[in-house]
Amino acid sequence: MLIVKKFGGSSVADKERIFNVAKRCIEDYEAGNDVVVVLSAMGKTTDHLIEMAHDINPKASKREMDMLLATGEQTSVALMSMAMQALGVSAVSLNAFQVIMHTTSAYSNAKFKRIDTERIFNELEQRKIVIITGFQGVNKYDDITTLGRGGSDTTAVALAAALHADACEIYTDVEGVYTADPRVVPNAKKMKEITYDEMLELATLGAKVLHNRSVELAKKYGVQLVVRSSLNRAEGTVVKEETEMEGMLVSGVAVDKNAARIAIIGIKDEPGMAFKIFDLLAKKNINVDIILQSIGRDGTKDISFTVSRDQMDEAVKVLKDNAARVKAQKIEADPTVAKLSIVGAGMQTHPGVAAGMFEALYNVGVNIRMIGTSEIRVTVLVDEKDVDKAMRAAHDKFIED
Amino acid sequence: MLIVKKFGGSSVADKERIFNVAKRCIEDYEAGNDVVVVLSAMGKTTDHLIEMAHDINPKASKREMDMLLATGEQTSVALMSMAMQALGVSAVSLNAFQVIMHTTSAYSNAKFKRIDTERIFNELEQRKIVIITGFQGVNKYDDITTLGRGGSDTTAVALAAALHADACEIYTDVEGVYTADPRVVPNAKKMKEITYDEMLELATLGAKVLHNRSVELAKKYGVQLVVRSSLNRAEGTVVKEETEMEGMLVSGVAVDKNAARIAIIGIKDEPGMAFKIFDLLAKKNINVDIILQSIGRDGTKDISFTVSRDQMDEAVKVLKDNAARVKAQKIEADPTVAKLSIVGAGMQTHPGVAAGMFEALYNVGVNIRMIGTSEIRVTVLVDEKDVDKAMRAAHDKFIED
Numbered sequence: 001m002l003i004v005k006k007f008g009g010s011s012v013a014d015k016e017r018i019f020n021v022a023k024r025c026i027e028d029y030e031a032g033n034d035v036v037v038v039l040s041a042m043g044k045t046t047d048h049l050i051e052m053a054h055d056i057n058p059k060a061s062k063r064e065m066d067m068l069l070a071t072g073e074q075t076s077v078a079l080m081s082m083a084m085q086a087l088g089v090s091a092v093s094l095n096a097f098q099v100i101m102h103t104t105s106a107y108s109n110a111k112f113k114r115i116d117t118e119r120i121f122n123e124l125e126q127r128k129i130v131i132i133t134g135f136q137g138v139n140k141y142d143d144i145t146t147l148g149r150g151g152s153d154t155t156a157v158a159l160a161a162a163l164h165a166d167a168c169e170i171y172t173d174v175e176g177v178y179t180a181d182p183r184v185v186p187n188a189k190k191m192k193e194i195t196y197d198e199m200l201e202l203a204t205l206g207a208k209v210l211h212n213r214s215v216e217l218a219k220k221y222g223v224q225l226v227v228r229s230s231l232n233r234a235e236g237t238v239v240k241e242e243t244e245m246e247g248m249l250v251s252g253v254a255v256d257k258n259a260a261r262i263a264i265i266g267i268k269d270e271p272g273m274a275f276k277i278f279d280l281l282a283k284k285n286i287n288v289d290i291i292l293q294s295i296g297r298d299g300t301k302d303i304s305f306t307v308s309r310d311q312m313d314e315a316v317k318v319l320k321d322n323a324a325r326v327k328a329q330k331i332e333a334d335p336t337v338a339k340l341s342i343v344g345a346g347m348q349t350h351p352g353v354a355a356g357m358f359e360a361l362y363n364v365g366v367n368i369r370m371i372g373t374s375e376i377r378v379t380v381l382v383d384e385k386d387v388d389k390a391m392r393a394a395h396d397k398f399i400e401d
Numbered sequence: 402m403l404i405v406k407k408f409g410g411s412s413v414a415d416k417e418r419i420f421n422v423a424k425r426c427i428e429d430y431e432a433g434n435d436v437v438v439v440l441s442a443m444g445k446t447t448d449h450l451i452e453m454a455h456d457i458n459p460k461a462s463k464r465e466m467d468m469l470l471a472t473g474e475q476t477s478v479a480l481m482s483m484a485m486q487a488l489g490v491s492a493v494s495l496n497a498f499q500v501i502m503h504t505t506s507a508y509s510n511a512k513f514k515r516i517d518t519e520r521i522f523n524e525l526e527q528r529k530i531v532i533i534t535g536f537q538g539v540n541k542y543d544d545i546t547t548l549g550r551g552g553s554d555t556t557a558v559a560l561a562a563a564l565h566a567d568a569c570e571i572y573t574d575v576e577g578v579y580t581a582d583p584r585v586v587p588n589a590k591k592m593k594e595i596t597y598d599e600m601l602e603l604a605t606l607g608a609k610v611l612h613n614r615s616v617e618l619a620k621k622y623g624v625q626l627v628v629r630s631s632l633n634r635a636e637g638t639v640v641k642e643e644t645e646m647e648g649m650l651v652s653g654v655a656v657d658k659n660a661a662r663i664a665i666i667g668i669k670d671e672p673g674m675a676f677k678i679f680d681l682l683a684k685k686n687i688n689v690d691i692i693l694q695s696i697g698r699d700g701t702k703d704i705s706f707t708v709s710r711d712q713m714d715e716a717v718k719v720l721k722d723n724a725a726r727v728k729a730q731k732i733e734a735d736p737t738v739a740k741l742s743i744v745g746a747g748m749q750t751h752p753g754v755a756a757g758m759f760e761a762l763y764n765v766g767v768n769i770r771m772i773g774t775s776e777i778r779v780t781v782l783v784d785e786k787d788v789d790k791a792m793r794a795a796h797d798k799f800i801e802d
Contacts, residue, residue: 015457049476056416056480057487064486067494068479071472075450078469079457085465086458093468097498098543119543142499142520 001166002124003028006038006134006156010173011230012076013043015083021171021230022083025129029089034124036159037131039080040152041072062107066136066146070096073133073152080131091129094119096136096144101155103137103145110137110145112154112217115162132159150211157214161221168223170210171230176237177202177209179399180253184388187400190234191251193243198251201343201377215239243345249353250344250398255391257338257384259289260312261369263304264319266329274303276325284318286311289339290372290381300329306370306381309335337369338387341379342394353398354378360397366390402567403525404429407439407535407557411574412631413477414444422572422631423484426530430490435525437560439535440481441553442473463508467537467547471497474534474553481532492530495520497537497545502556504538504546511538511546513555513618516563533560551612558615562622569624571611572631577638578603578610580800581654585789588801591635592652594644599652602744602778616640644746650754651745651799656792658739658785660690661713662770664705665720667730675704677726685719687712690740691773691782701730707771707782710736738770739788742780743795754799755779761798767791 005028007021021037029035040046049068053060077093084091099119103110123130134152137145147154153170160168177199180188194202196219203212209227218225218239228236243251267273274293281288286307294302307315316333319326347353354371357378361368366389370381382390406429408422422438430436441447450469454461478494485492500520504511524531535553538546548555554571561569578600581589595603597620604613610628619626619640629637644652668674675694682689687708695703708716717734720727748754755772758779762769767790771782783791 018457052480053483056419057483059487060483061486064479064482064494067482067496068476071475071479074472074475075469078465078472079453081465081468082454082458082461085462086460093465095468 001032002034002036002163004036004038004156004160004163004165004168005171006152006169007040007171007230008152008173009040009043009045009076011171012039012080017230018080018083019087022080022087022089024230026084026087026089029129035129036120036124036163036165037080037129038134038152038156038159039073039076039131040134041069042076042079045072045075063143066107066144069146070133070136070144073135077131077133084129084131089129090127091131092123093131093133094123095133096138099132101137101158103139103147105139105141105143105145107139107143107145109148110139111147111213112137112158115158117162120159120163147213150214153211153214154217157217157221157223157225160223161217165223167226168218169226169228169236170214171228172209173229173231174209175229175232175234176227177239177252179251180391180395181255184255185253185392185395188395189399191237192235193238193240194251195243195345196239196241197376198343198345199239201341201374202252202254210239249346249350250342250394251346252343253391253395253399254341254343255338255387256341257387258309259306259337259339259381260309260333260335261304261306261337261381262312262315262319263302263332263334264326264328264330265302265332266300267303268327269299269301273301273326277303277319280318280322280325281307281315284314286315286318290370290379292370304370306337306339336384337381338384339379339381340387340390340394341377342398343377344398345376347376347378356397357394360393361390364389364393366393402433403435403437403564405437405439405557405561405564405566405569406572407553407570408441408572408631409553409574410441410444410446412572413440413481418631419481419484420488423481423488423490425631427485427488427490430530436530437521437525437564437566438481438530438532439553439557439560440474440477440532441535442470443477443480446473446476464544467508467545470547471534471537471545474536478532478534485530485532490530491528492532493524494532494534495524496534497539500533502538502559504540504548506540506542506544506546508544508546510549511540512548512614513538513559516559518563521560521564548614551615554612554615555618558618558622558624558626561624562618566624568627569619570627570629570637571615572629573610574630574632575610576630576633576635577628578640578653580652581792581796582656585656586654586793586796589796590800592638593636594639594641595652596644596746597640597642598777599744599746600640602742602775603653603655611640650747650751651743651795652747653744654792654796654800655742655744656739656788657742658788659710660707660738660740660782661710661734661736662705662707662738662782663713663716663720664703664733664735665727665729665731666703666733667701668704669728670700670702674702674727678704678720681719681723681726682708682716685715687716687719691771691780693771705771707738707740737785738782739785740780740782741788741791741795742778743799744778745799746777748777748779757798758795761794762791765790765794767794
């Protein structure tokens with residue numbers, strides 16, 4: 001069996017953890033498997049490198065940032081190889097140039113185009129554990145690129161696809177994907193399985209277990225993932241195309257507290273206003289989520305929408321700076337809101353899930369301020385102070401029952 | 402003009418020094434020159450990485466050590482490029498894979514075979530300052546190699562040769578090559594010029610200004626070097642094939658305090674004894690310097706020689722472990738000695754230099770324990786307590802007069 005195992009920065013943050021990871025990999029190796037290990041930079045290394053760079057040049061080119069950041073993973077893989085050698089196992093570390101992990105040219109946000117597999121298979125044939133730098137690639141100019149934060153997950157999935165691996169295991173500091181945040185919902189359960197689509201909705205909504213692009217890639221190439229803990233032996237959560245669980249309408253409940261609501265009140269009720277507003281925001285790279293437009297009255301209407309909380313001030317500024325175009329009576333911003341979502345592939349074929357959620361929240365006295373939906377998700381905007389209570393109510397309603 | 406400028410680790414140890422180096426390079430660039438910069442790892446980075454590695458695996462493979470250490474220079478070049486960009490100049494950093502600096506396969510001690518120049522010239526044509534990682538290369542397996550300590554000097558010289566550079570400047574924390582250690586000999590003078598051969602003798606003897614292999618390479622390819630300070634504007638020392646100084650028999654005086662004397666007393670006076678002894682030492686990689694063999698008497702003779710002080714105990718152990726082969730009456734070791742050398746290309750054609758040195762030492766009451774010579778060097782072994790006094794006497798005799 002060929003197994004790709006990916007470990008994040010906290011899993012290799014110090015000597016003890018490096019040896020812990022080395023031993024887990026060696027177990028699989030000694031059981032006769034081919035083992036490919038993908039690593040992130042150790043602990044806070046990437047943050048530290050970014051600090052150094054910003055101290056020298058806050059506007060450093062992305063090309064040079066990638067050149068700098070790539071040293072982090074190279075350090076991890078070399079040290080891991082040394083640890084495995086210390087444990088008597090033959091291992092070899094490879095960086096993006098050595099594998100040749102071809103990416104697009106977009107520095108700091110590159111995407112894989114192709115991964116050469118020859119070197120990796122050669123090393124595996126010599127019965128070595130192959131340890132590969134996550135997060136990075138090489139573009140057509142022979143420059144180093146990086147995939148953006150969390151990119152090591154994507155590296156692992158891309159490698160699993162290219163190598164036709166039998167398993168792709170993503171190790172984190174949690175035991176898997178939960179039906180809700182266990183710190184808020186004590187009876188949250190670890191899921192045995194989840195579909196790619198559900199995982200994508202949950203990842204987007206703040207269940208920061210897997211990098212979104214890695215799930216998209218896994219879906220595209222049909223790479224089955226296992227998310228599990230690097231700290232213990234608990235079975236993790238399998239992410240795959242279709243799950244076998246019956247009767248589960250809702251797989252998980254997610255909360256996103258990084259939300260703010262902006263209301264544009266009393267704009268002229270004429271065609272093109274929504275376009276003008278959201279075009280202004282898009283040009284500033286401000287992502288807008290749920291959008292609500294009121295029915296016009298007295299020749300005016302209101303538009304409200306959510307943005308991430310850290311972009312709220314900028315969004316308000318853009319709108320006010322363009323008052324002549326927007327022509328609103330008032331712009332309000334409220335950072336004391338949060339998004340609560342229920343996600344489940346079963347929703348597609350079962351109407352009434354949204355109604356059930358509204359009922360559950362009504363029963364605990366939580367006011368719903370906005371609503372947004374996708375095929376497998378219902379999201380509501382509530383006051384932040386209510387969101388934990390609302391989460392428990394939704395979890396009780398859909399998961400516990 | 403195409404200028405290669407090399408800066409060591411202390412010259413790029415922090416933000417301020419990085420900007421200092423960036424500005425010096427930009428001066429040459431703005432004067433219309435093509436500028437290639439070679440950098441070592443920042444400050445104590447390499448030592449720190451070695452510590453990390455040894456903590457994980459004291460016997461880490463050299464292949465993985467090189468993979469690890471190469472991150473140090475990559476960090477330097479990326480940050481330097483950012484600094485130059487902050488100063489408004491177009492710059493690009495390149496590592497050994499991007500240039501393609503082909504080396505032999507010997508990890509931790511590789512030698513350059515060939516350097517591809519295409520990428521460098523392309524970048525120079527776009528009027529960029531090109532910043533290249535020192536100390537590292539790529540071997541035929543596509544693995545990272547390093548050149549050993551001080552290897553960045555060698556990188557600079559090899560690049561200057563490959564690019565047919567018009568100048569190769571080695572920046573250090575001293576102002577150039579001195580006629581003696583200025584801390585011991587207050588009237589030591591900075592040399593304006595020195596020949597490759599003289600520099601090689603001085604480098605070997607502990608005037609740690611230039612890495613020896615870089616001087617050998619410079620000699621081989623006729624690359625004229627300038628050694629100068631990164632901290633001020635003083636003119637440095639030019640290292641070249643022939644100097645134009647007349648009448649200078651002796652260019653410099655060097656002291657090596659890392660010396661020990663071993664005496665093997667009362668060995669059988671029969672053929673092959675010297676071979677047996679030095680073969681034993683060579684097999685343990687113990688370098689022997691000056692050798693003195695006494696005239697035999699009563700069927701026995703004595704052999705004494707010098708080794709570096711940190712190898713003394715090992716040398717004695719090897720000899721004692723092989724007592725049956727060596728058959729000596731007594732083995733003595735003395736770590737309280739030091740070597741004093743005078744070096745000068747002019748010696749070749751002027752007899753009597755050695756005699757002049759012995760006279761100078763006699764005049765200040767310094768006892769000479771052993772003597773060794775090359776074509777352009779006279780070395781004497783003296784008691785360590787006498788060596789500074791002896792150095793000043795030799796300097797007065799040959800340089801001051």
